[in-house]
Amino acid sequence: MNILNTVFRFYLEGFRQMKLGRTLWALILLKLFVIFFVLRLFFFHPAMQGMTTEEKQQHVAQRLENP
Amino acid sequence: MDPSLIDWSRAQFALTAMYHWLFVPLTLGLGVIMGIMETIYVVRGDEYWRRLTQFWMKIFGVNFAVGVATGLILEFEFGTNWSNYSWLVGDIFGAPLAIEGILAFFMESTFIAVMYFGWDKVSKRFHLASTWLTTLGATISAWWILVANAWMQYPVGMTFNPDTVRNEMSSLGSFFTVAFSPMAVTKFCHTVMSGWLTGAVVVVGISAWYLVRHREERFARSSMLVGSIFGLVACALVMLTGDTSGVIVGKTQPMKLAAFEGLEDGSEHAPLTLVGDLKVPNMLTILATHQWTGFVPGINDILNGGYKLPDSTLALSAEEKMSHGAIALDALTQYRTAKAEGSTEKVEDLRAKLQENLPYFGYGHIKDKKDLVPPVGLLFWSFRIMVGLGSLFCLVFVLIIVLQYRKKLTRWPLLLNVSTWCIPLVYICSQAGWICAEVGRQPWAIQDLLPVNAAVSALQSSSVRVTFFIFLLIFTLLLVAELGILFRVVKKGPQIEEATPQNT
Numbered sequence: 001m002n003i004l005n006t007v008f009r010f011y012l013e014g015f016r017q018m019k020l021g022r023t024l025w026a027l028i029l030l031k032l033f034v035i036f037f038v039l040r041l042f043f044f045h046p047a048m049q050g051m052t053t054e055e056k057q058q059h060v061a062q063r064l065e066n067p
Numbered sequence: 068m069d070p071s072l073i074d075w076s077r078a079q080f081a082l083t084a085m086y087h088w089l090f091v092p093l094t095l096g097l098g099v100i101m102g103i104m105e106t107i108y109v110v111r112g113d114e115y116w117r118r119l120t121q122f123w124m125k126i127f128g129v130n131f132a133v134g135v136a137t138g139l140i141l142e143f144e145f146g147t148n149w150s151n152y153s154w155l156v157g158d159i160f161g162a163p164l165a166i167e168g169i170l171a172f173f174m175e176s177t178f179i180a181v182m183y184f185g186w187d188k189v190s191k192r193f194h195l196a197s198t199w200l201t202t203l204g205a206t207i208s209a210w211w212i213l214v215a216n217a218w219m220q221y222p223v224g225m226t227f228n229p230d231t232v233r234n235e236m237s238s239l240g241s242f243f244t245v246a247f248s249p250m251a252v253t254k255f256c257h258t259v260m261s262g263w264l265t266g267a268v269v270v271v272g273i274s275a276w277y278l279v280r281h282r283e284e285r286f287a288r289s290s291m292l293v294g295s296i297f298g299l300v301a302c303a304l305v306m307l308t309g310d311t312s313g314v315i316v317g318k319t320q321p322m323k324l325a326a327f328e329g330l331e332d333g334s335e336h337a338p339l340t341l342v343g344d345l346k347v348p349n350m351l352t353i354l355a356t357h358q359w360t361g362f363v364p365g366i367n368d369i370l371n372g373g374y375k376l377p378d379s380t381l382a383l384s385a386e387e388k389m390s391h392g393a394i395a396l397d398a399l400t401q402y403r404t405a406k407a408e409g410s411t412e413k414v415e416d417l418r419a420k421l422q423e424n425l426p427y428f429g430y431g432h433i434k435d436k437k438d439l440v441p442p443v444g445l446l447f448w449s450f451r452i453m454v455g456l457g458s459l460f461c462l463v464f465v466l467i468i469v470l471q472y473r474k475k476l477t478r479w480p481l482l483l484n485v486s487t488w489c490i491p492l493v494y495i496c497s498q499a500g501w502i503c504a505e506v507g508r509q510p511w512a513i514q515d516l517l518p519v520n521a522a523v524s525a526l527q528s529s530s531v532r533v534t535f536f537i538f539l540l541i542f543t544l545l546l547v548a549e550l551g552i553l554f555r556v557v558k559k560g561p562q563i564e565e566a567t568p569q570n571t
Contacts (some may be wrong), residue, residue: 001307008278013474014184019555020125021183024132034541035139043534044143047150058156060232064521065400 072528073365079535080218081505083140085498086542090134090496095209095259096266096301097127098202102195109195115563117152119184120198120290122561123270128183129556133549140538148531152512152522156468158244159225159245161270162217167211172205209262210255217251219513220504221319224248227425229402231419249434255506259310261497267298268460268486268493271467273557275486278477286563288471295467302461309454310354316507317355317363318377320514324355325366326443329451333365333374342451366443370436375522383427385436392430395421429511432521441509449502456496463489 018025048056108116111165142164145153153160163473181189181197189197218225223245225234236242245251271294272285319323328340329349339350353365366383368374372384383391402417433439461484470476476483508514512522 010184010188011180013188013466015182017184020552021128023552024128027545027552028135030244031133031545032136035136039140039538040143040540043537044147046146047148048146048154049527057153057232059370060151061399063151063525064155064232065396065403 069474069528072526072531073523075525075528075531075535076526077519078142079143079148079538082503082538083137083144083165084536084540085501086546087134087141088497088501089139089494089546090130090137091205091207091209092262093130094127094134094205094264094481095202095262096264097130097264097269098198098205098266099121100266100270100297101127101291102199102202103297104193104290105198107293109191110405114215115285116289117186118561119286121292122286122563124182125556126269126273126553129549131179131411133545148524149512149522150524153518154523155230155233156218156258156513157225158195158236159218159222159234162236162242163211163215163218163302165247166225167208170204171208174207175201183415185189193304206259209259213255213516214246214251214454215469217248217254217506218245219511220254220508221250221315222513222516225484227428228422229399229421250319252565253308253312253315257305257312258396258500260304260308261500263301264298264305264457265493265497267301267464268489269462270294270492271464272487273300273355277560279480279487283563285559286561291467291476292471295464295471296461299468300513302457305457306461309457313354314357320363322441323371323437323503325364325369325448326441326446326507328505329443329447330365331367332360333363333368335360335362337363340447340493366440370439385430385433385439388427388430389436391424391427391434392433394431395424395428396431398424427516429513429516429518429521432518433510436520438510441507446507449499449506453496453499453503454529456492460493460496 007016015021051059087142089487101120104116104120104123107113108120133230145160178197178200181194182201185194185197222234224241226237226238226241227233228235236245261496273290274294277283277287278291311322324330328337330337330340330351336349337351337355338346338348339354340346349359352361352363353359356359362374365372371380371384372382372387374382374383398421402414402421405413405417463482466479466482467476470479470482509522510518512519
């Protein structure tokens with residue numbers, strides 16, 4: 001428990017003492033939001049999503065067999 | 068397949084990869100420079116070197132923050148835009164990327180926290196170890212990404228399974244074949260060391276900016292000394308690994324090498340074109356084969372075949388390869404039908420036929436042999452930009468080291484200004500290198516096995532085009548944000564002279 005407490009306090013103090021780091025974290029969080037909640041959700045739909053493994057195999061095989 | 072879909076999908080992937088590659092090389096290079104500076108601090112116990120390290124860590128932090136996770140977008144694109152490719156590569160691509168993810172997350176995120184938060188909380192040596200381990204983590208991450216890329220250029224160590232339609236690693240041995248193929252090792256060394264070069268150019272360029280303005284002079288001189296010596300070493304290593312890379316490309320991707328040189332017809336004593344009609348006799352043969360005499364095939368030779376390969380067999384023509392590719396595709400179709408019908412005897416014959424023609428599998432998708440030639444003009448000039456700028460950096464580092472030694476550096480404001488201008492140039496150089504590597508292997512997503520027209524997902528071309536411009540906007544905004552913060556940090560300066568007057 002002592003080690004966990006030390007690690008927790010290490011991070012807590014580190015984050016508290018940040019200056020430029022605050023701006024950078026804001027930028028990182030904004031970017032992650034854009035990547036996961038905008039790009040991933042609205043623009044990236046895996047083309048074979050929802051297919052079973054056999055359906056994926058069949059889909060790719062058909063695509064390769066018919067150039 | 069709609070050609071504009073292929074073009075827009077490629078453009079979108081290229082945009083994301085090029086944006087991602089704006090940040091990676093500086094992380095790799097600056098990480099080593101910070102490690103060297105902090106090592107000096109720990110060895111000498113001089114507080115000045117700690118301040119110096121801390122300033123470059125700020126630059127590293129800004130770059131890291133903006134660059135982190137941009138690679139994830141590439142992985143999304145694999146699933147969305149390149150789904151056939153993603154399925155076909157199977158665990159060849161999955162295993163290295165999974166290792167990369169785990170290493171990147173655990174190693175870098177653990178030690179980067181100690182690096183930034185631990186200055187007065189952990190021992191000097193532990194802090195130093197954390198700085199080096201953060202850099203090592205980033206470098207190992209790069210290894211796995213580059214292993215995956217190298218496999219696309221030189222697909223070894225895999226077995227194509229016609230039942231699952233995937234490339235599989237059959238044993239631990241094949242994993243090592245993939246991870247340590249000559250292409251992977253050379254690509255890793257050349258790419259990481261070009262990152263070191265980027266770090267050195269940025270450190271020297273920013274320091275030169277201070278010297279021109281008579282600011283932070285002690286800081287600038289110390290940084291320039293470390294940066295230029297490290298940069299010169301990086302230059303030498305980049306040249307050495309680039310030379311090895313040339314030999315491997317000559318053997319495994321001869322069309323790429325011919326396109327770099329705009330070489331239409333090969334010869335036993337092929338010249339190296341500098342620009343226009345300015346050629347160095349026999350030099351291309353020497354560089355590509357490491358021998359005085361050796362046939363370097365040109366574009367026409369590769370398309371027409373009939374020349375002797377390094378293993379003494381005769382090269383097949385494009386038509387012959389396309390014919391083998393068609394047989395392989397047909398064998399795959401028949402194999403799957405026979406398997407569904409339960410015809411065991413036929414299945415074994417067809418599997419053997421498929422394996423026999425597998426090295427030319429992708430040629431079955433090529434309609435016209437002209438499609439096998441990548442864009443020569445773009446490659447010719449990208450290669451020259453890469454090599455030319457690399458040579459310029461080398462010269463700048465040598466001059467800086469000599470003038471530093473003679474204590475005449477500030478008498479050369481032109482050199483200092485050139486050093487600063489080298490910062491944008493090193494990024495152009497780095498991107499030109501990737502254009503050579505990636506455009507040079509067109510039309511292949513996986514060399515000889517899968518062309519881009521078979522790798523791409525069947526999406527609406529218009530939707531890929533729209534997302535291309537959306538990504539362009541987002542990436543530009545993020546880049547502007549990064550540059551804004553970076554310029555602010557540089558403008559403010561390290562303020563070391565004020566902070567440690569006893570050392571000035």
